[in-house]
Amino acid sequence: MLDLFFKPKSVAVVGVSRSTHKIGRVIFDNLARNFKGPVYPINPQAEVIGGHTCYPSVKMIPETPELVVIATPAQTVPEIVRESAKEGCKAAIVISAGFSEVGRKNLEEEVLKARGKMRILGPNVMGIFDAHSNFDTIFNPRHRQSRPPKGNIAFVSQSGALGAAVLDWASMEGIGISKFLSIGNRADVDEVDILNGLEHDSDTNSIAVYLEGTHRGRELYEKLRETSKKKPVAIIKAGKTSAGAKAVMSHTASLAGEREVWSGMFEQAGAIEASEIDELFDIAKALSTQPLPKGSRIQIVTDGGGFGVMCTDEIVEQGLQLAQLSQKTVKAVKSFKEIPPHATIGNPIDLTGDSTSAMYQASLNAVLSDPGVDAVVVVVLFQIPSLEPRIVDVIKDAAHRFGKPIVVCCTGGEFTQVHRKLIEKAGIPTYPTTYRAVRALSALVRYAEIKKRK
C-alpha cells in the first residue's frame, strides 16, 4: 500500500500556481526536480508553468497519472477526487485543509464517497518524503525546511507542521530517516494502515509516531503489538490532558483520551512511549542502529568527571544498573601505561582532562570484553586539549567490533559538533546530555525485554 504513494509511475499535482511560494507550486517544483517519472501540473488558468505544459484537469493529461497530489481549496477537492478515480488514478494525497478539523465533516465524507477504488492520504496533510528515493511531496520549500539524510527511522506524524519542523531539526542534527508521512485527518488511509506498511518496509528499522488520536483503537493496539514483534515502535501521544484533548479536536478532529488508558495500551502492545519530541527521536535512533543489550548493566567511560557523576545518577534513577568491572578488566585498563595516576578506573572510568584517544581505546576494548558489561555510555568532551580527532575512529571501531550497544554523549559547540556528526553518521547515536543518552539506553533495554516476552 505504501508503494501507491511512494512509488507511482507518474504524478499529477492539482493546484500549481504561477507564484513559486504557493504550496502546490513548491510540491510541483520539488517533484519536477527530483522525481524520475513524468509530473503533470494542473491549473485551468495557465498553459505553461515553470517551463512545463500545464493541464486544465486530470482527465486532460495524455496518460493517467498513478498518483494525484491535491492542493486546492477544500470545496473543490471532492470533484477532483471523483474525476481522478474515474480516470483510474490509484492514489491521492490531499494536502488541502478545511475539512473535519474545522467541523466540515460532510465535506470530508464527500471526498471519501468520491474516491472509488483510490486510496486517499489526508486531507489536511503536509505531504510525504522518502529519503532513499528522494520522493518528496512536502509543501515547505527546501530553503526553509531541510530534508534529512537517508537512514532507517520511519516517522509518522498526525500533525503536518510538527512533522515538518521535526524533520528539519533531524536534518540539522544528521539523523537519518527512511520515510516520513504526514497523516492528517486520516479519512481513508490511517495510522493502522501506515504501521502495517512500515512493518514490511525494508528501509525501516524503527518507527517513530506522533499521534493525537485514533478512530480505530482496537486495530491500532493489535497492529502495534504485531509490528513491535518485528521492529521497535516509539510513540508520542499528544492531547493527554483534557485541555490537550480539546485542542486536538480543533486540530485533527480525533477523539483523544485519558493518558493512563493510552499509556497502558502502549505498554501492553510493546510500543515504547516517549513524552517529549526529542525523546521520540533519541529513542528511535538508538533503536534503529544499536544491537539489543543482553541485560541492563551499564558502564560509563568519560574524560569529564562531572558528567560521570551526572551519568551515574541517571543510570540509577532510570532503573538501570551500574556494571561492576571484573578485577581482570580493571587490571587491563590500569596496566595501560599512558593512563595517568589521577584517573579513576571503576564505574565511571574517568580518564580525566588529560585523556587521549589511546586511553579511550584501551578502556573501551577492556570494558566491552567484560562479560559483566551489557552496554556502554561514552561521554566524550572534545574541548580538552590532549584528545586527538582519532577518537572518532576509536569509538566507531569499538561500536562495530563487540556487538554491544554504545551511546555517546558529547556536549559542546562547533568543534564538538563536527566530531559528533561523524560519530552519528557512522550509525552510533549521540546525545547532548547524559540524561538523554541514558534515556535512549533505557529504551534499548526495554525493547530487549519486550522482544524476550514474545
Place this chain on the structure above:
Amino acid sequence: MLDLFFKPKSVAVVGVSRSTHKIGRVIFDNLARNFKGPVYPINPQAEVIGGHTCYPSVKMIPETPELVVIATPAQTVPEIVRESAKEGCKAAIVISAGFSEVGRKNLEEEVLKARGKMRILGPNVMGIFDAHSNFDTIFNPRHRQSRPPKGNIAFVSQSGALGAAVLDWASMEGIGISKFLSIGNRADVDEVDILNGLEHDSDTNSIAVYLEGTHRGRELYEKLRETSKKKPVAIIKAGKTSAGAKAVMSHTASLAGEREVWSGMFEQAGAIEASEIDELFDIAKALSTQPLPKGSRIQIVTDGGGFGVMCTDEIVEQGLQLAQLSQKTVKAVKSFKEIPPHATIGNPIDLTGDSTSAMYQASLNAVLSDPGVDAVVVVVLFQIPSLEPRIVDVIKDAAHRFGKPIVVCCTGGEFTQVHRKLIEKAGIPTYPTTYRAVRALSALVRYAEIKKRK
C-alpha cells in the same frame, strides 16, 4: 572578593610550556592576547616563550603580580603558593589537579597553610572567564571550546570539564554569560564565597550553579536564601544517588548526600532546582531576561497545531494554568481580516500553516493586553512558506512593550536557527521544544512566588 580574580592589575602564569597545546601555555596565550595589563610567563627552563620574556619564578618578576595562575604538577604547588604569598600577591588560581580528589588531602592542606593572606581558587579547576571584560584563564584552546557572548547569567561549576563543555554549548546556542567560575576542590574560596560575590555583581541577573557537594551546608543554605531574595539562583545537584555520591568522592572529594535533603534545602532557601544540565540554562536564561509574571495563566500563540496540543498538555502537567481569553480579546483577534477561517482563536491560538507576521502581531498585541494573561508561549515554525522574516521584529516588539514574560519555542534546522538566534540575541529566551519552553515559564512563575513570600 571576585575582583581579586577577575580584575587584577597584573598576572603571572606559572608553568608556561614551549608547546602551544599545553594548558599553562594556552592560558598564557589567551591572557597575552586579551588582557590589558602585564602578563608574565614563568618557566625556569626558558628565557623567551612566544616572544615574551620568561621568568624563573614569581619573585624574579620586576613587579609583584596581583594574580598568579598555577598550572604545574601538584607537588610543586605549595612552594609556588608560599613564594607568591611572601611576594605579596593577592590571589592564586590553582589549575593543577592531583590533590584531595585523588586522596592527597595533605598536599591540599599544605597549599592552604602556604597561602598566607592570599585567596586561593582551586585546586583542580578549569579557570575563570568574564564575557564582559574577556578576562580568560580557561585552559581549553578557543578553537576547541568557544567562549559565550556577553550576557547576564553567571555560571558556577564545581566540575571544570563539565563547565567548559557547557560554556562551549552555550556559546553555540548564543546564550550570554556574565562570569564563569570553575571552583573545583574549593580548598579556600568556595561556593558560598562565590555566591556572595555574584549577589553583588552588577553584570549578573541570574546565577546558574552546578554543585556536587559542600563543606559548609548551613552557610550555603543561608547564602542561597539571601542571594535568592535579590536575584534568582538555579542549581543542579549531582551525586544525588548513593552511587553518584561515590563518584563525586573521586571527582571533587565532596561529601554528597541524600537527594531529598538537598531538594528540601534548595526549596526552603528559594533556589530553583534543575535536574538536567539543559534545564539549568533553560531556566537561567528566562530568569535573567524576562519580567516576572503576576500569575500562572499562560496563553499559547502558534502556527503549528500539533505543537499547540503538546504545549497545552505541558502547561497543565507542569502545574500552570491555561489563560482564558476575554470575549473582547477573541473578538479583536477574529476581527483582524487576514486571519483565515480555519484558524482557531482560543487557547491555543492556532494561526495555522497559512500564518503571516501580521497575524502574529495582531494576536500578540491582543493577548498581551488581556488582563487574564500572565505570560505567553509563542510557538513559531519558520518552515511555513507564508511567514516573513519580519516575525522576528514582531516578537521582539511584543516582548518589550507589555512588560509580560514571553518565551519562544521554535523547532527546526538552519533556516530556523538564523531566526532563533536573532530572537535570543534580543533577550527573549528560545527553546527547541514546547516542553522546555513551558519548563522555563514554570521557573519564572515559581521565582515570582518566591519573591512574594519574602
